Amino acid sequence: MKKRLFTVLVVLLLTAALAAPVFAQSAADSGKASGPIDIELWYGAAMTEAGPPPSDWVGYSVIKDKLNINLKLTALPSSEADQDVKISAASAGDNLPDLFMVRREVWLRLVEQGLVAPVDDMYAKMPTRTSVQYDEDSRAFTTIDGVSYGLASPGSIQKNEGVLIRKDWLDKLGLSVPKTTEEFMAVMKAFTFNDPDGNGKNDTYGYGAFLELNNYEEGLGRRLDPWFGAFGVPGTWNLTKADFGLNVRKPAYFDALSFVKSMVDAGVIDPNWLSYKKDDFRAAWKQGRFGIMREQNAAYAATSNYAPFDKNFPDGGFVVADPPMGPNGDAAVGVYTRAFRIYALRDTISAEKKDAIARLLEWMSSDEGYFLIGWGVEGVNYTLKDGIPVADGVPDPEYAFTGPKGQPVTQLRNLVFYNGKVELSSRYPTYVTATSGKTMSALDVLRDFQSRSWVPTIGADTLPPPGTDLKRFYEQSVAEFITGRRVLNRANWSSWVAEFDKLGGKAWEDAGREVAVKNGLLR
Amino acid sequence: MKVKTSPIRLTASDRLFYSLINIFLVMLFFVIAVPLWSTVTLSFRPNDFIGTNFEGMFLAPWKWSNAAYKALLGNNGFIIAFANSLKIIFFGVATALFFTIPLAYSLSIKTLPGRAVLVIIILIPHMFDVGIIPSFLMVKNLGLIDKLAAVFLPTAVSTYNVLIMKGFFEGIPVELKESARIDGASELYLLMRIIIPLSKPIILTIGLFYGVTFWNDFFHPMLYLNSNHLMPLPILLRNILIASGMNEFVEVNAFGEAPVQSIKAASVFLAAIPMIIAYPFIQKYFSKGTLLGSIKG
Numbered sequence: 001m002k003k004r005l006f007t008v009l010v011v012l013l014l015t016a017a018l019a020a021p022v023f024a025q026s027a028a029d030s031g032k033a034s035g036p037i038d039i040e041l042w043y044g045a046a047m048t049e050a051g052p053p054p055s056d057w058v059g060y061s062v063i064k065d066k067l068n069i070n071l072k073l074t075a076l077p078s079s080e081a082d083q084d085v086k087i088s089a090a091s092a093g094d095n096l097p098d099l100f101m102v103r104r105e106v107w108l109r110l111v112e113q114g115l116v117a118p119v120d121d122m123y124a125k126m127p128t129r130t131s132v133q134y135d136e137d138s139r140a141f142t143t144i145d146g147v148s149y150g151l152a153s154p155g156s157i158q159k160n161e162g163v164l165i166r167k168d169w170l171d172k173l174g175l176s177v178p179k180t181t182e183e184f185m186a187v188m189k190a191f192t193f194n195d196p197d198g199n200g201k202n203d204t205y206g207y208g209a210f211l212e213l214n215n216y217e218e219g220l221g222r223r224l225d226p227w228f229g230a231f232g233v234p235g236t237w238n239l240t241k242a243d244f245g246l247n248v249r250k251p252a253y254f255d256a257l258s259f260v261k262s263m264v265d266a267g268v269i270d271p272n273w274l275s276y277k278k279d280d281f282r283a284a285w286k287q288g289r290f291g292i293m294r295e296q297n298a299a300y301a302a303t304s305n306y307a308p309f310d311k312n313f314p315d316g317g318f319v320v321a322d323p324p325m326g327p328n329g330d331a332a333v334g335v336y337t338r339a340f341r342i343y344a345l346r347d348t349i350s351a352e353k354k355d356a357i358a359r360l361l362e363w364m365s366s367d368e369g370y371f372l373i374g375w376g377v378e379g380v381n382y383t384l385k386d387g388i389p390v391a392d393g394v395p396d397p398e399y400a401f402t403g404p405k406g407q408p409v410t411q412l413r414n415l416v417f418y419n420g421k422v423e424l425s426s427r428y429p430t431y432v433t434a435t436s437g438k439t440m441s442a443l444d445v446l447r448d449f450q451s452r453s454w455v456p457t458i459g460a461d462t463l464p465p466p467g468t469d470l471k472r473f474y475e476q477s478v479a480e481f482i483t484g485r486r487v488l489n490r491a492n493w494s495s496w497v498a499e500f501d502k503l504g505g506k507a508w509e510d511a512g513r514e515v516a517v518k519n520g521l522l523r
Numbered sequence: 524m525k526v527k528t529s530p531i532r533l534t535a536s537d538r539l540f541y542s543l544i545n546i547f548l549v550m551l552f553f554v555i556a557v558p559l560w561s562t563v564t565l566s567f568r569p570n571d572f573i574g575t576n577f578e579g580m581f582l583a584p585w586k587w588s589n590a591a592y593k594a595l596l597g598n599n600g601f602i603i604a605f606a607n608s609l610k611i612i613f614f615g616v617a618t619a620l621f622f623t624i625p626l627a628y629s630l631s632i633k634t635l636p637g638r639a640v641l642v643i644i645i646l647i648p649h650m651f652d653v654g655i656i657p658s659f660l661m662v663k664n665l666g667l668i669d670k671l672a673a674v675f676l677p678t679a680v681s682t683y684n685v686l687i688m689k690g691f692f693e694g695i696p697v698e699l700k701e702s703a704r705i706d707g708a709s710e711l712y713l714l715m716r717i718i719i720p721l722s723k724p725i726i727l728t729i730g731l732f733y734g735v736t737f738w739n740d741f742f743h744p745m746l747y748l749n750s751n752h753l754m755p756l757p758i759l760l761r762n763i764l765i766a767s768g769m770n771e772f773v774e775v776n777a778f779g780e781a782p783v784q785s786i787k788a789a790s791v792f793l794a795a796i797p798m799i800i801a802y803p804f805i806q807k808y809f810s811k812g813t814l815l816g817s818i819k820g
Contacts, residue, residue: 042749048762051600052751074749078762082745085655089746092656093663097749279784308782404598 036070037356040097042087044341046414048078050407057409059372067359075411076101091115096346099357102150104462107142107342111149117345117354120148125358129365132418140519141340141462151361154418155339162333162449163226164300164318166291169196169204177321181230181259184292184324188268191291206268208290210276211479216461218474219248220482222334223273223281223294224260226323229332229455231256237335237460237512241522246509248474248500254493256326261482274479288313292321294333297449301442303431314436320448333449335457341414364416373416374423375401376409382426389426459521463512470504566591566788591782591789600759601790607671608738608756612797615675615737616730622680623729624722627688628714649682655746662747673747674755675737684729691725692718724808731805735798756794763790 045052052075053059063071074097076083084106090096091110102110110116123130123139133153142150165177170187173194178184188206190196196204209223218236219228228234233247233256247253263269270290272280285293286309299305300318309316325331345354363369375382375389381401382389391400398405417423428443466474477496480486486496497505516522533541557580564580567587572579595601629635630642658677667673695718703713719726741757748754764787 040749051598055752073751075751077745077758082761086746089655089659093659095659095663095668279787283784404594408600 036064036068037353038070038072039099039353039356039360040072040074042074042076042097042100043412044083044101044414045075045078045411047407047411048075050404050411053408053411058377059409059412062368062372063360063363067356067363069356069360071360073412094348098349098353099343099345102342102344104141104342105465107150107344108144110344111144115347116149117347117349118147118149119151119345122151122354122358122361123148125355126362126365129362132365132420137338137458138340141338142342150342150344152340152342153415155341157419157424157446158336158338159333159450159452159454160298160446161222161294161296162445162452163321163323164293164295165321166191166196166316167319168313168316169291172196172198177319179322179325181227181324181326185263185266185268188263188292189266192266192268196291197288204288205270205290206292207263208270208281208285208293209273210278210281211274212278213475216337216463216465218466218471219478220260220475225334226294226332227260227263228253228256229334229453230324230326230330231259232326232328232330234332234455235335235457235460237457237463237516239457239460239516239521239523244513244516244522246505246512248478249497249505249509254488254490257478257481257493258488261484261488264482264484274483285309286312288316297446298428298442301440301445302428303440306440307434310433310435310438317438320445320452323453331453332455333452335455335460337457337460339461343415361415364412370416374410374413375426376406381406381409388422388429390429456523459516459519462519462521463515464508466508467504470500470508473503474500474505562788562791566785566792568782568785568788572782588785591785592793594786595789595793601756601793603752604754604756604759605793607753609797611671611674611740611744611755612734612737614671615679616733618675619679619681619684619733619737620726620730623685623688623733624719624726625714626680627685628692628718630685631689631692632710633693645682645685659746668747669749669753671748671753674740674743678736678740678743681733681736684732688722688725688729691722695721727805727808731801734801738798760790760794763787 052073060071063069077086080103083101084103087096087100087102087106087110091113096115107116119142123134126134134151138152138154139148141152142148165187167177169191170177173190173196175187175190178187191204191206193202195202210221212221212223213219214222216236225234228247231252233250233253236247238245238247238250243250270276270284272284276284281293282295282299282305284290285295288309323331323333345357349357364373371378371382371389376399378384378389380394380399382391383393384390385392389401391397391402391406394400394406396405397403400406401410413423424443424446428441428446430439430441430443432439465471477486477500481488481493481496486492561576561580564582564587565576567584567589568579568582569586569588569590572582572586626645630638630645632638635641662668662673662677665676667676699717699721700713703717708716739757740755741761744753744755744758748758
């Protein structure tokens with residue numbers, strides 16, 4: 001009996017010893033120093049799958065030594081919906097961190113509940129950062145009733161997508177780059193039925209797309225927006241003074257929808273477009289499945305993304321084309337706005353911590369902070385070539401800022417990047433492709449995309465979103481019209497718009513107008 | 524002398540019935556096997572493969588590439604997340620069984636004073652979920668935020684599992700318990716020395732239920748854990764699966780040169796392996812445990 005009791009005790013002790021780390025406070029919290037100020041930061045990771053900065057990241061010690069700050073980092077979940085849940089739960093539990101990234105919709109709710117601190121006094125304490133990150137638009141983005149409740153940094157690069165067309169297919173078929181919707185249709189038919197790749201099989205299509213609806217996007221999504229641009233109705237909103245409103249309620253939307261349906265009916269669009277996900281779509285163009293698409297600059301031209309296409313089609317290649325021009329002379333790749341990432345401070349933050357955060361952010365925008373957070377340590381994670389950080393020449397390529405082990409040290413780069421020349425040149429270097437020896441540059445492609453025709457809708461992402469049911473009705477219906485499940489004719493379309501209004505479409509437009517007028521968004 | 528046995532003669536309707544069953548099972552096999560095979564072959568697909576997903580499923584094994592697995596297993600973040608998941612499943616299952624077995628046993632004793640009231644008290648939160656915010660506040664007030672225990676402690680007792688186990692315990696002959704009590708055994712002794720040894724099927728079955736739940740849990744770690752070094756596999760898996768950065772924002776993806784889709788498929792497959800390994804060992808107890816538990820009220 002004693003032996004058994006002894007065994008039980010030993011097992012319990014072992015279990016307790018093993019369990020200790022499971023119940024213990026995380027290592028980062030232990031051993032708090034009395035001097036430095038603790039700042040907890042929930043950040044949006046540059047690459048969530050790459051892991052956080054390691055515990056021995058040099059940034060921690062620099063920030064501690066120079067700024068007297070103990071920085072504790074938490075990467076927010078990768079999806080925005082999960083981020084919202086985490087922030088909402090933390091706010092309800094009075095557990096928000098000192099500084100956190102937050103989506104505008106959730107941020108608005110936090111402001112209404114008085115859970116975030118005003119930041120107007122911080123701008124003057126961060127002159128360098130304010131000059132590169134917080135311009136008038138940025139402040140307007142987070143200002144409510146004259147008070148700024150968040151720090152809005154520039155978000156993703158705008159106008160970074162464009163219309164690409166297979167030049168080798170055009171040449172083989174003796175065609176020139178199309179300009180109008182009619183010319184595009186003719187080329188798409190030729191790409192579909194005239195065996196442009198010469199393999200003797202009927203296995204190519206004119207246009208490739210997939211349903212991609214990001215935040216504040218409705219309808220058929222951005223991949224088909226050039227066709228709506230041709231009819232003057234790209235994106236969700238028209239933000240002009242003369243013709244403000246929801247594009248879907250405008251007569252031209254019917255014409256645009258009819259054109260897209262004619263593409264589907266003619267069989268010139270890859271029939272998988274309704275089931276494709278982003279990866280499938282990208283795998284498809286790399287396999288030579290279609291000849292025209294709207295694609296993002298880096299997804300098309302960055303080294304690793306272009307490599308499979310280059311290997312598969314060393315003699316092939318895309319060129320950037322102007323978006324198709326419609327019957328009234330309209331043309332647009334799509335719409336663009338100015339995207340911002342909001343970082344907010346919890347309402348109960350002390351003045352001392354607020355000052356420390358201003359110090360931290362100002363340092364991040366200094367040369368030292370900008371390069372350390374954006375690229376890591378010179379000579380370890382990058383080298384400088386003409387003032388531009390490059391991955392070449394580092395002792396261990398694994399630790400280069402583009403390498404698997406180097407990427408974690410640049411996870412906070414979205415806190416310092418502002419789409420400036422240095423970071424874009426570094427991010428998109430010119431290179432020679434491995435198979436065909438072509439010179440490629442995702443930056444040149446970006447500049448080309450940005451020079452094409454776009455429609456500005458600055459501030460459209462601050463307009464009220466539709467209700468969930470209305471959004472579903474909208475998107476499901478247009479897809480049904482395109483695929484023939486609903487008959488697309490003027491009478492049916494008018495009935496549908498009336499139904500849309502009845503379900504809240506008109507009220508949504510009115511609410512949008514009120515906000516747009518109030519915030520001076522109409523041009 | 525051998526006894527001659529004549530085979531059972533099947534009628535035409537029997538044969539039709541068995542044929543339909545077999546056809547159904549074959550179809551079921553394909554419904555399960557095709558996506559699994561598709562994921563496995565996708566995870567081994569080389570970067571230079573040209574073809575559709577369907578063609579990829581028939582790619583010869585000698586053309587497969589293990590780049591995705593090499594990249595994942597060589598990634599420190601993956602190893603840490605895997606270890607965290609193992610910790611959660613180990614302590615989670617141990618904690619869950621530690622609470623579930625005594626609770627189910629207590630409720631199985633028909634003479635327990637206030638038994639009906641206790642059952643109702645346990646059933647109410649099962650039927651009416653308290654929601655995220657109260658749960659978050661409770662975890663916070665218990666001081667469990669940013670501790671692995673927050674992932675499994677609040678959900679350590681599943682009412683559903685308690686009821687199944689209670690049903691199993693009720694099926695153990697009363698005479699066995701009575702004779703032990705007559706011999707002077709306490710309830711704790713009875714539970715430890717008689718009930719638990721007789722309940723291996725249900726304990727393993729319920730342990731598997733808990734194990735699968737903890738292994739797959741994404742939501743609680745996302746909500747309660749802040750330190751990156753505590754994040755379990757489902758968090759990393761989700762990051763990999765929905766990461767848009769792989770295509771658009773970097774020149775080389777975080778896992779080296781392996782194709783993005785292969786990385787995603789390999790991470791799904793690697794995450795499923797522990798369950799795939801564990802299931803056959805527990806399978807023989809599985810139907811016995813659940814069936815015996817389910818027929819008792």
